[in-house]
Structure formats: structure tokens, C-alpha cells
Amino acid sequence: MTETTQQAAEQVKAQIGVTGLATMGRNLARNIARHGYVTAVHNRTDARTKALVEEFGHEGTFVPGYSAQEFVDSLESPRTVIVMVKAGGPTDAVIDELAPLLSEGDIIVDAGNAHFADTRRREAALREKGIHFAGVGVSGGEEGALLGPSIMPGGSEHSYAKLGPILADIAVSVDGTPCSTHVGPDGAGHFVKMVHNGIEYADMQLIAEAYDLLRHGLGRTPQQLAEVFTSWNSGDLESFLIEITAQVLAKDDPTQDGVALVDVILDEAEQKGTGRWTVQTALDLGTPVSGIAEAVFARALSGHAEQRRAAQGVLPGPAEEAPFIAEGDADAFVDDVRAALYASKVVAYAQGFDMIKAGSEEYGWGIDPGAMATIWRGGCIIRAKFLDRIKDAYAARPDLPSLLLDPYFAEAVANGQEAWRRVVQHSVAHGIPAPGFSSALAYYDGLRRPRSSAALVQGLRDLFGAHTYKRIDRDGSFHVEWAGDGAEHPWS
Numbered sequence: 001m002t003e004t005t006q007q008a009a010e011q012v013k014a015q016i017g018v019t020g021l022a023t024m025g026r027n028l029a030r031n032i033a034r035h036g037y038v039t040a041v042h043n044r045t046d047a048r049t050k051a052l053v054e055e056f057g058h059e060g061t062f063v064p065g066y067s068a069q070e071f072v073d074s075l076e077s078p079r080t081v082i083v084m085v086k087a088g089g090p091t092d093a094v095i096d097e098l099a100p101l102l103s104e105g106d107i108i109v110d111a112g113n114a115h116f117a118d119t120r121r122r123e124a125a126l127r128e129k130g131i132h133f134a135g136v137g138v139s140g141g142e143e144g145a146l147l148g149p150s151i152m153p154g155g156s157e158h159s160y161a162k163l164g165p166i167l168a169d170i171a172v173s174v175d176g177t178p179c180s181t182h183v184g185p186d187g188a189g190h191f192v193k194m195v196h197n198g199i200e201y202a203d204m205q206l207i208a209e210a211y212d213l214l215r216h217g218l219g220r221t222p223q224q225l226a227e228v229f230t231s232w233n234s235g236d237l238e239s240f241l242i243e244i245t246a247q248v249l250a251k252d253d254p255t256q257d258g259v260a261l262v263d264v265i266l267d268e269a270e271q272k273g274t275g276r277w278t279v280q281t282a283l284d285l286g287t288p289v290s291g292i293a294e295a296v297f298a299r300a301l302s303g304h305a306e307q308r309r310a311a312q313g314v315l316p317g318p319a320e321e322a323p324f325i326a327e328g329d330a331d332a333f334v335d336d337v338r339a340a341l342y343a344s345k346v347v348a349y350a351q352g353f354d355m356i357k358a359g360s361e362e363y364g365w366g367i368d369p370g371a372m373a374t375i376w377r378g379g380c381i382i383r384a385k386f387l388d389r390i391k392d393a394y395a396a397r398p399d400l401p402s403l404l405l406d407p408y409f410a411e412a413v414a415n416g417q418e419a420w421r422r423v424v425q426h427s428v429a430h431g432i433p434a435p436g437f438s439s440a441l442a443y444y445d446g447l448r449r450p451r452s453s454a455a456l457v458q459g460l461r462d463l464f465g466a467h468t469y470k471r472i473d474r475d476g477s478f479h480v481e482w483a484g485d486g487a488e489h490p491w492s
């Protein structure tokens with residue numbers, strides 16, 4: 001500890017504390033201290049606390065606590081403690097240690113990637129003790145935590161009154177607006193962060209499909225495709241994920257000459273679980289987030305290495321070899337893939353925002369979807385120019401039934417739909433799986449068609465299980481005596 005930090009620590013109470021000083025916690029603590037807040041820091045093992053103060057003590061005023069009691073005692077009232085430990089058991093363990101040391105009105109903040117159901121449980125349990133528990137979604141990775149993340153705070157008005165200004169200061173700002181706003185009570189913040197991650201999965205899957213189609217359709221190298229993604233990053237698709245796609249594709253294998261890194265990375269995608277949680281929750285809410293589901297399942301399929309190996313050379317594909325696009329049609333194909341990517345991305349976001357609305361209704365959170373688009377414009381992994389348009393769409397019509405029905409997005413997708421259909425046809429004809437593109441298109445068609453095939457499903461359910469059906473021309477439920485005289489009866 002520097003002398004100045006030591007003196008400050010003795011004189012002042014900390015305005016906020018961070019416990020759990022692995023990379024994310026340490027960077028968040030540094031970000032807070034750099035913004036002039038006196039920041040208490042604590043870790044299960046003292047070495048991390050000491051290292052932070054020694055290395056970064058000059059960046060602000062840190063108050064190290066070498067026991068939970070010392071840490072809690074160093075905080076001003078209401079005490080505000082940010083917990084940055086692993087989701088699940090470790091978070092519960094830290095809460096159990098801290099809660100008996102805190103008083104009514106104090107605030108515990110979980111800024112990790114917790115499941116919103118855990119946040120609801122913890123909030124309810126701590127509320128009984130008069131302690132406020134705020135589940136706060138933080139996106140932007142390690143760098144974001146230090147330099148300005150996007151922050152999705154949940155919890156009570158009381159906790160937000162203390163936390164809000166600090167979070168707004170440490171979040172990144174876009175056009176002078178901080179990428180942090182009160183999402184809603186209890187689990188709302190972690191719910192929205194979970195859906196953010198689900199959309200992140202869908203976005204990455206769509207980008208990967210675009211790359212795969214371009215690579216095999218055109219027979220270009222990853223380095224050549226890096227240029228395509230770089231050019232896309234100056235249009236409608238401008239986003240962090242497109243930008244880093246170009247970066248990854250342009251990277252050579254540092255261990256050998258003339259080989260692209262992407263060609264030596266094992267093609268089995270991993271996941272920590274937030275995408276899976278999104279889909280599990282969407283099933284309960286009855287919200288069709290097919291883009292996110294396809295992304296989660298595509299990762300799962302990629303990970304079934306044994307099965308994939310067993311299928312190779314056994315299951316035949318289409319005869320035509322790659323590249324399947326003639327050189328003269330290359331530019332048109334690139335444009336088609338760009339349009340298909342954009343349209344599929346609009347669908348994925350439309351589904352994600354539908355899920356936010358469904359969760360908000362289910363739990364009574366009162367989440368403003370436009371405000372979520374606003375705070376995702378910077379700092380987070382899915383930050384994109386296109387979020388400005390989503391913000392505008394909800395500002396123009398807060399009760400928008402689907403993002404696809406906003407005039408700007410409806411027109412953009414309509415302009416791209418022929419290209420979208422051509423790209424899906426190519427993927428099918430040439431055996432390049434594009435589950436994200438094709439399921440997004442199926443969702444779009446399912447949404448716009450006046451009659452769906454569900455009428456037959458209802459008929460089948462009635463035949464085998466007397467589950468009844470409704471009619472388009474009369475109120476009530478009906479059942480046919482399928483095994484009897486075939487007459488239809490009203491059913492109550």
C-alpha cells in the first residue's frame with residue numbers, strides 16, 4: 001500500500017466495496033476507484049488484495065480488508081458490497097459470510113453471471129433480514145470491467161439510489177448517455193444479462209454461418225474473408241462482433257507460417273451456460289427464441305466429436321464440390337450473405353426482446369425494452385450500431401408487437417428477403433449447415449403467414465386424445481366423435 005492510500009484508508013470510510021478480486025472483480029474495483037470513489041477491497045486469500053493495492057494503489061483510494069469483518073467495518077452506511085465470485089455455491093458462501101456482519105438497509109450486489117432465479121431466491125431471503133440484494137449484469141469482459149462496461153442493474157429502488165450514480169460513472173457512455181440503467185426489481189438485471197448472452201450466442205452463430213458459406217461458396221482464404229467482414233463493419237452490420245470476426249480471420253497461426261489461426265482451432269465450441277439458461281427459461285415462458293436455441297444446439301453438436309467422426313464418410317452429402325459460386329457471381333453472393341446475416345440478426349434480436357417482455361410480464365418487473373437497447377449500444381459484447389435503431393423503434397412505439405414490425409426493420413428485412421432465401425437455398429443445396437439462417441427465415445415466414453399448419457396439429461390432438469380445438473367461425477371448444485358417428489360437439 002502506498003503511504004497516501006494508507007493515510008486515506010485510515011481517514012475515510014469506503015463508499016463501496018468489492019469482494020472477489022479475480023480479474024473481473026479487480027478490474028471493476030479499479031474502475032470504481034479511478035472514478036474517485038473510495039473503494040474497499042477484499043479477497044478470500046489476502047495475496048490478491050495486497051497485490052491489487054501494491055500494483056494499482058496509485059489509481060485511486062483503496063481500503064484493503066484482510067477479513068470479512070475488517071472489510072465490512074471499513075464501509076460507510078448503507079454499506080454496499082459488490083460480490084464478484086463464481087456463480088452458484090461460491091456466491092452463496094460469500095453471502096452467508098457477509099450477511100451476519102451487515103445491518104438493515106445495507107446492500108449486497110452480485111455482479112457476476114448469476115442465474116436470475118438464484119438472484120430472486122437470494123433477494124427474497126435477504127429482504128427478510130432487511131438487507132437489499134441487487135443482481136447486476138455486467139457485460140464487456142475483462143477490458144470492459146476496467147474501461148467501461150454495459151451494466152444491467154436489478155434490485156430495489158433503495159439499492160439503486162446508492163448504486164445507480166456509481167454504476168453510471170463507471171459504465172461506458174454513448175452520445176453522453178451512460179450504458180447503465182435500473183432494469184427492475186429482484187432478478188430483472190440478471191434476466192436481461194442472460195438474454196443479452198443468449199443474443200450473443202445467436203449473433204456469433206450467424207456470423208459463423210456467414211463465414212462458412214462464404215468460405216466454401218467462394219473458396220476464399222480466411223484472410224480474404226477478413227476483408228469482407230471489415231467492409232461489412234462500416235454498414236448496417238457495424239458491431240463489435242463483426243469487428244473481432246475480421247480480427248480473428250486475419251490472424252495467422254503464431255506457431256507456423258502461412259496457416260490461418262482459425263484453421264488450427266479445434267472446431268468444438270464450449271459454453272459456460274448462459275445461452276443454455278436463456279433457452280431453458282424461454283421454454284418455460286413459451287417464447288420462441290429459435291435463433292438462440294439453434295446457436296446453443298449448434299455448439300452442442302460441434303462438441304459431439306465422436307459422433308461427428310463416426311458420421312464422416314458414412315453419411316453422404318450433395319455431389320457438387322466447393323466452391324459452388326462462379327467467380328463472376330462472387331460479389332452478388334457476398335451481398336446476399338450480408339443481407340441474410342442482417343435479416344437473421346433482426347429476427348434473433350426480435351426474439352430476444354420478445355423474451356425480455358415476456359419475462360417482465362411474468363415477474364412484474366416493468367422492464368422498458370427501449371432502455372435495454374440504449375444500454376447495449378456500448379460496452380457489451382453485442383454492442384452494435386443497429387441498437388440505435390432498436391432504441392428508436394421502441395421510442396416511436398413502446399408497445400411494438402415485434403421488432404420485425406417496426407417500419408425501419410420491416411423494410412430492411414423485406415429488402416433482404418430474396419437474398420436471404422437464396423442463401424438458405426445454397427446452404428441446403430450444398431450441404432453447408434446454416435441452422436441460424438434457416439430457422440430465422442422459418443420464424444419470419446411463420447410470423448407473416450395468415451394460416452399456420454397448427455390447425456392440423458390441433459385436429460390430430462383432438463383425434464388421438466380428445467384434446468379439443470377451437471374454430472375460426474364460432475366461440476368455444478369442440479370435439480369430434482372420431483370413433484363414433486363423426487359428429488362435432490361443443491366441449492366445456
Ligand code: 6PG
Pocket residue numbers: 113138139140141197200270271272273274275380381
Ligand atoms: C459478456 C459475456 C460474458 C460471457 C462470455 C462467455 O457479456 O461480457 O457475455 O459474460 O461469460 O461471453 O460466454 P460462454 O462461455 O457461455 O460463451
